[in-house]
Amino acid sequence: MISSTLALRLKQLEGNISQVLQLLNEYEKELLDEDDPGRKSKYRRRIESLKQQKEKYEEEFSDLQVQLESEYPDRAQSLSSQLQIIDDKIDLLLESQEHLFQALMVHFSPKEQGFLSPLAQKLDQIELIKAKAFIEAIDEDLIPEKNVCLMLEEARQMIKASQEKELDLPEENVIIAEIINSPEIDVKHALKVSIPIIPFILAYEGELGLGTGVNLKEAWKGLKSKFTRDN
Template identity: 40%
Template sequence: MHSNFNLRLQHLEDNIRQDQDLLKEYEDSLRYEDDPRRQIRYKREIKQLRESANGYQKEYDELRVQITGESNVQIQNVAMQLQQMNTRLDRLSAGQKAIYENINHLHQGLLTRYNAGEQNIIAAITEQLDQSQMVMISTVLDAIETDQVTDGEMQLILQGIQQNITKLQQNGTALPPSQTALVEVINTPELDFKHRLKIAIPLIPFILDYEGELELGTGIDLKAALQALMMRFKGE
């Protein structure tokens, strides 16, 4: 009986230690991760670790009942490890919630810049963006809306976006439906170019991703143009 008790306790301790190591990996990764898809995966993994921790607690409680009137250093260590694990899980969950709330706030703020007919198309695009990409888009839109960008610069950026899209289509790259719908609006001749550019801006992160993969080489350095614009707008 005592041997079986010690074996169960040892297994419990080993499992908690392994999950603690995993938890540390997630903590380190999430500290620098702003890709929403990876954040969702980490959130799922953290949820599984929470379920494991609940199972460990149940196992610990069952073993604790078997200790009557004697001090067991090993079970005290398990109790301490469980407490540490739950504390770290709580901290990670709180951090994830804060990240989600901030991204949601940025997302809603972006949508208010567009009219009701455009918001559904823009929403489908911006839901796929991470925090830094949405900040970049917001900054560029701020610069455009406060007339910090010349007409020539706006036309150059819009031209760069359109040329990149054309190059993608020539390469046989199928754009997702949400991006295709946005491209149709951008190419509407009835709209003035400033409005078309505002609608096109959320496509830039995806174009830059494609640019890295396909080496589009359209002759317009879209990334450099945007960085220069953002630095000037921020007064750097």
């Protein structure tokens, strides 16, 4: 292929893939923030449409890959990475609730699964996505250790306050409180154990008078999937 023609096709492909990624980021944010089931379905349909576009551009990239890697190796690698990010995002946002539940549970021991499973089964799909992403961010050290410690302390305070006010939380909160307050438990793992109860506590944020501080509330509500961190 003539170099100028290849360069033009590469530029067009870069623009198309970039646009898909930009739209996917927008739809992802809307989907994570949306509570209305009808609007959630609308964004999932849009994501399905982007998946079809991505497959078309992926096929075009595959046709040009050998030449691109020869003449434009860095840009070819960038396109490959972007396509993988898009794949990961789409898989995460469209996978079934049961699959998300199972993916969340693998982060815990069988004993922990025994009391966390009933909690996680009450979470909706978006809450499962957030919980899974939060836990993976902790595992991959994307959250500084200082912030992990601060968030854990806030989780302890939130659970304690909810118990003192006798709020109607799932009974598993008692077990979680005992575990995360144990001096022997690893700080990172303690925070992970507390994550499935967070949505239930935040439902009472007005009664608890949650302040700013570490702001586990904002960390949860503003959470995006780990795949958006570089975009």
